[in-house]
Amino acid sequence: MCGIIGIVGAEDVADRLLDGLRRLEYRGYDSAGIATVVGGHIERRRAQGKLVNLAKVLAAEPLPGTTGIAHTRWATHGAPTTSNAHPHATEEVAVVHNGIIENFKALRDELIGRGRVFTSETDTEVVAHLVSELIEQGAEPADAVAQVLPRLHGAFALAVLFRKHPDLLIGARLGSPLVVGYGEGETYLGSDALALAPLTQRIAYLDEGDWVVVTRDGAQVFDKDNVPVERAVTLSGVSGAMIDKGNHRHFMLKEIYEQPVVVAQTLRSYVRRIDDQVSLPIPDFDLSAIRRVTIVACGTSFYAGMVAKYWFEQFARMPVDLDVASEFRYRAPVMEPEGGLALFISQSGETADTLAALRHARAEGQKIAVVVNVPTSSMAREADLLLPSHAGPEIGVASTKAFTCQLAVLAALVANVARAKGRLTPEEEKDIVRHLSEAPSAINQALAQDEAVQALAPLIVPARDVLYLGRGTDYPLALEGALKLKEISYIHAEGYAAGEMKHGPIALIDEAVPVIVIAPSGPLFEKTVSNMQEVQARGGKVVLISDEDGIAAAGEGCLATLALPKVHPLIAPMVYAVPVQLLAYHVAVIKGTDVDQPRNLAKSVTVE
Incomplete structure (x- = not known):
């Protein structure tokens, strides 16, 4: 979500801070700002909207200073205005903050009662005032921060700048990531390694509850009990x-x-094609002891988990619970004290709801497996079984390649569990290996339909509502397709299990509501086509995504058809993800929306 970068340097830092923010744009934001210490006082430059607006402010009013903090904000408390943009400051300190201070209202009322004057609607400003009060009373910066941190409830990464200490920053993390970077005569803070990449490759990840005093000469880390600790560089x-x-x-x-x-x-x-086996990075993890799996995730990752639930039940014959992370802890889930595996799926590895759910599952005695695209993330570091999805940096807010890589990892995990449980013969495992190995080529063939999808997109653009239908593992694909369309084109879309249409949603069908049907030929094809025909009988305009056999059998009367390669059901979700991604993309392009940074969305959601 929000992005932080801080530099304690030997020369003016504003330009490098702005460059660091540009590297964090992918996280999503709606305002930005920079603060430095100049001539014994704190100077700020802030702007609403994109970084180009902040760059214009800096061009008109250059900002000197060798120590500074910078931030891209995704609004939580208060509208995305310049006055609500970070850094927030008093005369003594400036603060940038990722996350949320849950008890900010009580703290704010307390501070106002003591005469403090607030200039924003944000939760963050309470941190600036709390630290500033103690500084004004004579406390040293480290002592002030150490006293304030226990008063903050919620999740946060903080960087604090001090008027009287122009060569000092203090950072802290609780539930939101923060890294320290080590340079030559300079030291840095960042919300991730990507922000610091042009400055240094030498970084240390703060542990949960850590805070750090940063100077040009290095950094001293303290744990939640204020005890000095070392964190590996x-x-x-x-x-x-x-x-x-x-x-x-x-x-x-x-x-x-x-x-x-x-x-x-x-x-x-x-x-491993040599011996036709599926392996895991940690082969000594005892998969045979697993008796029940609980899958927890958010958004697109949740739909990858839905696909995995079908696979676990089909191949490993295991009971599986599936939860949206934001609901998981609050329904008091009953978890197996022995043999329970909690599986968490996340692109960033920092999603607040999923991370909180992981810690709850740990407290309930679960073994923890994590599928994540950032192997240095908080979730990755807290996993018993780390399963990296090697998608590389994903900059677009709407997840695409991370989703298909998650599916690849989950398929491998399921095959390993099935083998460990004695549910998979060597011949069946060879078949799985063969089909998985066919996936990249089949995805490439699906991409060859890009022009056909682009030609189809104008048929969807005028719609106010779109429905997606699928059965089996195509049902999560229907949900994912609808989510993509909502995220980047702002067209209302919903995904349904095809058999559920007649239980209510069919009332929505008319000629103005396109219906996208995902139906590769296979054991569920005829059932899905029957549901599709129910739509057509009521004047619905159907777009059928299938293979050539499926289109030949059912394509008559459709508004449009899209032919994909014929693939095994195991890899169909990876292949059929491509056209629903492309369709959302081309519709959004025609509508002129911000494809990479859609409104109100953030890449890594670090608040609950």
């Missing part, structure tokens, strides 16, 4: 080059087209 491996769109118009389109390569990369980590 590692090489991030993140390129300092700005990630660009190449020859593609948008990051989303580039990432859609990267899927054959990144799915192949991911499968290479899990599939």
